[in-house]
Amino acid sequence: MRARERRVIEAVAACLGAEPDPRVLASTIGTAAGATGCALVVAGERYQWGDGGPWLEQVVTYGGEPQGVLAVTPEAVGPLPAVAAVLGLPLAVIRLTTETDRLRREGDAAARELVDDRWRAAAEMEQERRGLERDLHDGAQHHLVALRMRLALVEHTGRGVDDLLKRLDTAERVLVDTAGGVLPVALVNGGLAAALKAELASHADVTLDIGGLRRRYPSVVETAVYFVCMEAVNNAHKHARGARITVSARDSYRGLEFEVTDDGPGFVVTPSSGLRNLTTRAADVGGTAEVVSAPGQGTTVRGVVPL
Structure with missing residues (x-):
């Protein structure tokens, strides 16, 4: 060495x-x-x-x-x-x-990646669950409230059983379609105007003003506005029985504008009024929605989704 x-x-x-x-x-x-x-x-x-x-x-x-x-x-x-x-x-x-x-x-x-994937999957599942919950609340519940009102009428007059059964079939179909993630056929094929007409034209207390709605919008936008309108009508049926309801939608320079008004008793709007679902749906597609009401002055739900 x-x-x-x-x-x-x-x-x-x-x-x-x-x-x-x-x-x-x-x-x-x-x-x-x-x-x-x-x-x-x-x-x-x-x-x-x-x-x-x-x-x-x-x-x-x-x-x-x-x-x-x-x-x-x-x-x-x-x-x-x-x-x-x-x-x-x-x-x-x-x-x-x-x-x-x-x-x-x-x-x-x-x-860490596994944990992230689990959190992401849980968040996506929760988002889907909340979306389904909102769709059931905004769409199917509208039919169930209408059924309750029709049932009270049948009980009082003894007439209209056939119409009641027809409405029951419609409510069942909406529940099944919503649970399966399927949108109303009229909404998919004809757009917002066709869907509002299909769902509300048969209601004597509802006036439709959709002549200014002539164009189609992205599916997510039309779906959001449709369910906002359905929930607003549903709220009017529950809390302002007998009131006249007007549903309007139109194209404007700002985008898709919509409004649901009733001449019912009105109420004091507070953060706890349970109307967050309306504003959240509009916000999800970049739009806004507001609820205007006061005792004795009816209620208005209005909003816009920008182009």
């Missing part, structure tokens, strides 16, 4: 600890060997001290398996086979530590 290699090995032995530092090793080897640069390449990572070139490289093995590469410069330093043999175990420890850290980081990232 050459004197230089013995000196390097002694220096390496003096700096080794339970967890060898590859940067300290590279500095120690380079200094003891009189090199201008030394590098250790372990597990794809290069730990270098000094600089220069060209580099003289030597594979470091342990247990018959490559653990890394020892590189020194200049080439005049010559090969250091005895040093490479001594470095086998330290580089094996460094390689295992590096790969363990990498696997732990990848595992942590995968765990």
Whole structure:
């Protein structure tokens, strides 16, 4: 063994600890060997001290398996086979530590991604559930309220059983379609005007003013406005029985404007009035909706979805 290699090995032995530092090793080897640069390449990572070139490289093995590469410069330093043999175990420890850290980081990232995916899936499921809840509330409930009113009339007069059964079939169809995520056929095929006419034309207490609605809008916009109008009519039927209701929709320079008014008793609008669903639906498609009411002055729900 050459004197230089013995000196390097002694220096390496003096700096080794339970967890060898590859940067300290590279500095120690380079200094003891009189090199201008030394590098250790372990597990794809290069730990270098000094600089220069060209580099003289030597594979470091342990247990018959490559653990890394020892590189020194200049080439005049010559090969250091005895040093490479001594470095086998330290580089094996460094390689295992590096790969363990990498696997732990990848595992942590995968765990975080799994948690994110679970939260995302839960949020999407909750959004779907809330959407279905709103559709049932705004669409199907309208028919159920109408059924209740018709039932009271049948009970009072003893007539209209056939009409009651027809309305019951309609309510059942709406419930099934809504639960299945199916929009009213008139809304899909004919747009907002056709859907409002199909649902409200048969109500004697409702006046439709949709002559100014001549164009089609994106499906999500027409759906949102349709359900806002249905909920407003439904609220009027529940809380302003016997009132005259007017539903209007029109194209304007601002976009799709809509309004539902009744001449019922009115009420004091407060944040707890339960009308958030109306404003949320309009906001979901970039629009606005407001409720205007006062005791003795009826109620108006108006809004617009910009072009």
